[in-house]
Amino acid sequence: MARVIGHIDVDYFYAQVEEAENPSIRDRPVLVCVFSGRTEDSGVVSTANYKARESGVKSGMPIVLAKRKVEGKDPAIISMERGKYEVVSERIMQLVKEEVDLLEQTGIDEAFFDITNATKEDYTTARTLAEGIKKSILDNERLSCSVGIGRSKAVAKLGSDLAKPGGIMVITPESTAEFLKPIPVTKLYGVGPKTTDALVSLGVTTIGDLASADFFKLEGLLGRSLSAYLHAAATGLDSEPVTESQAPTQFMKIITLKKDTKDLGEIQDQLEGALTTLGTRLKSNNESFRTLTAIGILTDLTTRTKSKTYDVPINDLNAVRANVADLFEELADSVSRDFRRAGIRVSDLSSNKDQKSLAEFLQ
């Protein structure tokens, strides 16, 4: 059965939430920043509104540099409060959920949705529905967003991207091939740098090229499953279903160290809080992990990791403290530079529900 799929993305999310909360800053450059605490202005810009972007401010830019870009332009420099945006996000997702058959949240400010039944596969109805969702979010939260509608996830996502900011792009099945044709393959979900290189070696740079590429050459270079997916995506026929939002698959906590160091005792000390935060989060979510990772960001800002996977899920982070120390030791031994930041990740998460504790098991 043909499906109708949408993708929604809130415009410059964190900065827009700040604008909605304090409309008087709307006409000024707004910079939502993560201050690392190491020096007065060390840290980066997380999100900037369009007014700030016009001056050259970009996500991930050092705060000191961004401030220079908006000097004399009366900028609003705001410290990021993730919890606040999460609350707004939850309310938005709830609003969207009411209008669609199925919602799959893929980030704090974006989601896929299936509206096959809600629209009876009619794309005019789909546009009206998208307008309704946008209006609901605007009326309830004073936030604008962009929506793409198409026959597959890949098409819907490309649509919302091109609709930014604040637009709706409806790509009907009939217009899909024409829509996809000029878009660079790198924009396709599932195409990273290596895959791009491989495709370029076949003379494939646009999705149109991909759709008409020699399938056997594609398969020889990329393997069966990836080439099959890519070919389907390029013709707008990929059939990745929208699925109910899943629980996160990993938790991590990264901190900036007070100063660059390779001293293991120093790093462990400063990571105490991160360990506690992660342990608490695991407990309150009633989850266990199988993989533990030590993360180091070096002075040159490259990231290095060491990880360990257990045979059985672990629910108590404290129980593997010694392993955390071991992983950091391995990590430190494998690099020559100091660490600037350090973190811990737990992944391969599973719910403790329906799982017996060891004590119960032995009874």
Place this chain on the structure above:
DNA sequence: GTATGCTTTCGGC
């Protein structure tokens, strides 16, 4: 040979 699992790195926001 292809699928699967684990480890590490990358990229987007």
Place this chain on the structure above:
DNA sequence: TTACGGCCGAAAGCATAC
């Protein structure tokens, strides 16, 4: 002239299993 977070899932490389 330099400057520089935190978090997530995806991608990619490799080893082993089938």
